[in-house]
Amino acid sequence: MSDLDLLDSAPVADESKILEGLNDSQKEAVSAPLCNALIIAGAGTGKTRVLVSRIVYLISHYRVKARNILAVTFTNKAAKEMRERIGMYLNANDTHHLWANTFHSTCLRLLRAYATQAGLTPGFLILDTDGQNSLVKRIMQDLQIDIKEIKPSEFASRISSLKEKGIRADDFHKRINYIKNTNKKSSDTAEKLALVYTAYERICNQENSVDFAEILLRTVELLRTNTAIREIQNERFREILVDEFQDTNSIQYELLTLLAGKDSHVMVVGDDDQSIYSWRGADYTNMKKFLNTFPDVHQYLLSLNYRSTQNILDMANTLIEKNFERVMLKNLKGNNGTGSQVSIFKCANNRVEELSVAKEIQSLKDQGVKLSDIAVLYRNNYLSFGFEQALTKAKIPYVIYGGQKFFDRAEIQSALAYLKILVNKKDDTALLRIINLPARKIGPKVVESLRNISNEHSCSIIEAIEYLHEYVSSSEASKELKTLYSKVSAFYNLYIDLISKKETMRLHEFVHHMLTVTGLYTFYSEKDAKEGKSEEDNSRYKNLGVLVSNVKEFEASVEQGEVSVDSENEVESEDLLILYLTNITLVSGGEINENGSDEAMPFECVNLMTIHASKGLEFKYVFICGFESDILPSSRKSSSGDSSLEEERRLAYVGITRAKEQLVISYAKSRTMFGKNELKGASSFLYDIVGSYENSDNKPYKIVAKI
DNA sequence: GGTATAACGATTTTT
DNA sequence: TCGTTATACC
Numbered sequence: 265m266s267d268l269d270l271l272d273s274a275p276v277a278d279e280s281k282i283l284e285g286l287n288d289s290q291k292e293a294v295s296a297p298l299c300n301a302l303i304i305a306g307a308g309t310g311k312t313r314v315l316v317s318r319i320v321y322l323i324s325h326y327r328v329k330a331r332n333i334l335a336v337t338f339t340n341k342a343a344k345e346m347r348e349r350i351g352m353y354l355n356a357n358d359t360h361h362l363w364a365n366t367f368h369s370t371c372l373r374l375l376r377a378y379a380t381q382a383g384l385t386p387g388f389l390i391l392d393t394d395g396q397n398s399l400v401k402r403i404m405q406d407l408q409i410d411i412k413e414i415k416p417s418e419f420a421s422r423i424s425s426l427k428e429k430g431i432r433a434d435d436f437h438k439r440i441n442y443i444k445n446t447n448k449k450s451s452d453t454a455e456k457l458a459l460v461y462t463a464y465e466r467i468c469n470q471e472n473s474v475d476f477a478e479i480l481l482r483t484v485e486l487l488r489t490n491t492a493i494r495e496i497q498n499e500r501f502r503e504i505l506v507d508e509f510q511d512t513n514s515i516q517y518e519l520l521t522l523l524a525g526k527d528s529h530v531m532v533v534g535d536d537d538q539s540i541y542s543w544r545g546a547d548y549t550n551m552k553k554f555l556n557t558f559p560d561v562h563q564y565l566l567s568l569n570y571r572s573t574q575n576i577l578d579m580a581n582t583l584i585e586k587n588f589e590r591v592m593l594k595n596l597k598g599n600n601g602t603g604s605q606v607s608i609f610k611c612a613n614n615r616v617e618e619l620s621v622a623k624e625i626q627s628l629k630d631q632g633v634k635l636s637d638i639a640v641l642y643r644n645n646y647l648s649f650g651f652e653q654a655l656t657k658a659k660i661p662y663v664i665y666g667g668q669k670f671f672d673r674a675e676i677q678s679a680l681a682y683l684k685i686l687v688n689k690k691d692d693t694a695l696l697r698i699i700n701l702p703a704r705k706i707g708p709k710v711v712e713s714l715r716n717i718s719n720e721h722s723c724s725i726i727e728a729i730e731y732l733h734e735y736v737s738s739s740e741a742s743k744e745l746k747t748l749y750s751k752v753s754a755f756y757n758l759y760i761d762l763i764s765k766k767e768t769m770r771l772h773e774f775v776h777h778m779l780t781v782t783g784l785y786t787f788y789s790e791k792d793a794k795e796g797k798s799e800e801d802n803s804r805y806k807n808l809g810v811l812v813s814n815v816k817e818f819e820a821s822v823e824q825g826e827v828s829v830d831s832e833n834e835v836e837s838e839d840l841l842i843l844y845l846t847n848i849t850l851v852s853g854g855e856i857n858e859n860g861s862d863e864a865m866p867f868e869c870v871n872l873m874t875i876h877a878s879k880g881l882e883f884k885y886v887f888i889c890g891f892e893s894d895i896l897p898s899s900r901k902s903s904s905g906d907s908s909l910e911e912e913r914r915l916a917y918v919g920i921t922r923a924k925e926q927l928v929i930s931y932a933k934s935r936t937m938f939g940k941n942e943l944k945g946a947s948s949f950l951y952d953i954v955g956s957y958e959n960s961d962n963k964p965y966k967i968v969a970k971i
Numbered sequence: 972g973g974t975a976t977a978a979c980g981a982t983t984t985t986t
Numbered sequence: 987t988c989g990t991t992a993t994a995c996c
Contacts, residue, residue: 544984
């Protein structure tokens with residue numbers, strides 16, 4: 265070991281301090297030997313704390329080097345939180361070397377480092393869900409597949425889930441042929457899908473872009489086939505830790521098996537009772553699989569809950585007991601006393617429900633409760649509307665998590681499309697979005713001709729225009745080509761101007777320049793004016809300004825070294841613009857405020873969100889609303905088999921276990937939905953819970969009628 | 972190239 | 987019911 269290595273792995277935190285304050289089972293997990301381990305951590309049992317402590321323990325006790333540790337999470341939020349918490353124990357050098365990232369950014373880092381070996385051109389961009397949908401739509405139209413019969417987004421998501429199962433277009437074709445040969449009937453839709461999938465793969469390759477699923481699949485294929493690269497990673501990643509393991513899908517599972525070498529150890533933390541993303545490919549049986557496939561897995565169970573009162577936990581325990589497909593049975597025990605009873609609001613209708621909740625929040629507020637300690641949770645986004653109205657009327661400020669994301673807005677996507685073609689001229693998807701935006705007389709006919717040229721020369725549309733420019737100015741071109749060029753020459757000049765200015769200006773100034781010369785500023789401010797939008801309320805013009813601020817902020821954070829541009833030579837340094845574009849598709853994604861930053865709301869607000877979005881969070885006061893049949897469990901699921909019903913039950917379980925001190929569960933007996941008045945009853949889950957306490961004098965809940 | 976009208980369809984959501 | 991979107995039409 266060199267001195268430098270010793271410095272790198274020098275203990276940074278007092279070992280006894282790491283274990284201080286942990287309970288016995290947490291301590292056991294944190295100080296586990298270097299081994300494969302499965303930690304089953306019930307809701308609120310200090311899962312993140314254990315993970316963070318384990319990482320620090322690995323470094324200080326086992327002298328594992330930070331660069332040999334990989335921690336993987338699902339969301340950027342979780343990754344950020346983990347990095348921050350680890351940062352409190354480690355020195356800056358260790359923190360820098362440690363990989364604590366989402367599955368996607370981990371893979372992306374590998375792909376950037378080994379782009380060529382993975383069959384990509386360096387500088388490739390990420391195709392987000394919108395881009396994916398529009399590409400699929402374009403393909404379906406080209407193949408004359410009726411997009412009214414089958415929604416492009418349907419095919420797009422099916423392609424993604426095929427990729428998440430590791431199935432390529434080729435494999436899918438083989439499958440269909442196999443079915444044909446044996447059963448003689450294959451579905452018409454599947455055959456169409458296969459055609460679209462093939463074309464989709466081809467175009468993504470041509471355009472040098474990867475979608476989210478591709479990021480994972482490419483990495484897996486790279487590691488599967490390239491032994492040399494795999495061995496480097498095996499050597500590097502000695503200790504791998506995975507958060508929310510119940511949410512892994514099959515490609516992520518395979519990734520773990522490939523990243524871990526024979527001397528590596530994998531520690532996974534999860535809770536099968538909180539698996540609520542199976543519709544997205546998550547498979548909590550990976551926990552069982554892990555136990556059976558990885559050698560010598562040590563098991564740890566965390567069931568002491570630090571979050572909620574026992575009444576709340578009893579509700580949760582009673583509910584989840586009805587699930588049969590559990591990997592490991594656990595009963596949450598708390599250390600916060602019994603607490604007050606859970607209130608079940610039995611409301612005459614949804615209006616009453618909304619007003620009752622608002623009234624209750626008002627009285628909490630009057631008692632001096634911080635609004636940010638209150639959350640209103642619901643199964644479906646459309647349920648938020650009524651609560652928004654009721655809260656507005658009561659003058660109670662709130663924030664809604666989710667909803668339309670800033671970067672999904674049309675004007676932002678258009679601006680980004682301009683930026684994308686500047687770093688990746690192969691990106692036809694981006695180009696087609698803006699070639700005639702704002703209108704510059706490039707209609708479908710011109711586009712058609714351009715696409716013909718690009719097909720002939722197997723190049724992108726921009727390259728076709730470049731080719732046209734060369735050809736027309738230097739030789740005796742045909743009249744048709746000359747007129748064609750005259751129609752796109754203005755756009756070509758714009759493109760050339762942007763390409764050259766990009767190098768000479770600071771990035772945010774350049775983006776501002778781009779918005780000016782492309783005419784996007786004018787286009788959108790005129791559009792705003794036409795629709796009578798005031799300067800203030802979410803005008804599209806203003807949003808473009810917010811984009812510039814966001815770029816500026818990003819620029820500053822890169823300069824301060826906050827965004828890791830990996831210094832190790834395996835990751836090459838990149839164009840700042842590529843870095844920005846990658847960052848917003850993969851890392852930011854969320855809502856940003858008018859200053860262009862993603863800092864939290866400065867003032868006190870009640871939190872409104874879906875139960876899905878609440879996972880991993882906790883609040884002192886929680887209202888779970890619309891606890892009704894056909895809503896929770898959702899009408900689409902209750903009829904379609906046990907496992908989806910069980911997932912809905914887990915969802916309710918997640919909701920309940922968010923509450924620390926007080927929980928209100930509310931339902932309406934009648935509800936106006938889509939203009940129609942429907943009679944719903946209380947959720948079957950509520951009957952299950954109440955039924956369990958039928959003869960008990962010691963009920964964890966009380967029912968309150970609201971009329 | 973923009974506007975009016977009809978038709979549709981409406982879980983959950985991160986990357 | 988309400989918002990989005992495709993198509994027809996000017």
